[in-house]
Amino acid sequence: MAERVDFWFDPLCPFAWVTSRWILEVEKVRDIEVHWNVMSLGVLNEDKNPSPAEDPEVAARWIPSRAATAVEVAHGPEKVGEFYTAVGTQIHNEGNKDFADATAKALQQIGADASLLEDAKTDKNDERMRASHQEGISKVGQDVGTPIVAFQGTAFFGPVITRIPTGEEAGKIFDGAVALASYPYFFELKRSRTERPVFD
Numbered sequence: 001m002a003e004r005v006d007f008w009f010d011p012l013c014p015f016a017w018v019t020s021r022w023i024l025e026v027e028k029v030r031d032i033e034v035h036w037n038v039m040s041l042g043v044l045n046e047d048k049n050p051s052p053a054e055d056p057e058v059a060a061r062w063i064p065s066r067a068a069t070a071v072e073v074a075h076g077p078e079k080v081g082e083f084y085t086a087v088g089t090q091i092h093n094e095g096n097k098d099f100a101d102a103t104a105k106a107l108q109q110i111g112a113d114a115s116l117l118e119d120a121k122t123d124k125n126d127e128r129m130r131a132s133h134q135e136g137i138s139k140v141g142q143d144v145g146t147p148i149v150a151f152q153g154t155a156f157f158g159p160v161i162t163r164i165p166t167g168e169e170a171g172k173i174f175d176g177a178v179a180l181a182s183y184p185y186f187f188e189l190k191r192s193r194t195e196r197p198v199f200d
Helices: 014-029 056-075 077-093 099-109 115-120 126-140 167-181
Strands: 003-009 032-038 148-151 154-157
Touching: 003 014, 003 126, 014 032, 014 077, 014 167, 032 056, 032 077, 032 126, 056 077, 056 099, 056 115, 056 126, 077 099, 099 115, 126 148, 126 154, 148 167, 154 167
Parallel strands: 003 032
Antiparallel strands: 003 148, 148 154
16 A cells, blocks of 8 residues: 655745655655645745735735635545646746636636635635644744655655656655654755756
């Protein structure tokens, strides 16, 4: 039986997008099953930014995470990954920074009700989104962001990568990340990034 891997994401984060495409590659070469969970960079940074009710630009950045939560409510958790792939492709690969439009196109692509976009423009499902967000953050601490990967009782922020490894290379990175995260006294391995994420 495949091991469960939980992945927390905000659709807006380019690093989470690269890491999410990597974990799908890992799924091909390791006996894992990915379960998708919503985070919100809006929630994470709300003490630094205006509230969505106060600022239309901030509100727009909340739409994709809110929509992912609405998809889960309406269609179940198994549809969340499909929505993430659709909206992430719009935002990152297609460069669509009109987040409402990107969300609308993604909802249409996965056959979800268009009314979910209207839900995503409100705080209708924020309690559920915040609970999912908090579940992820509680595993790694408040001073990190998205993505979060949890596996076999351990969790870590990242890995932060700028390319999408495939095949056994993807599997080896996963093995290393899980091995390091399994040591309770291991916290960080970092170097300055010299390139931006590449999505192809």
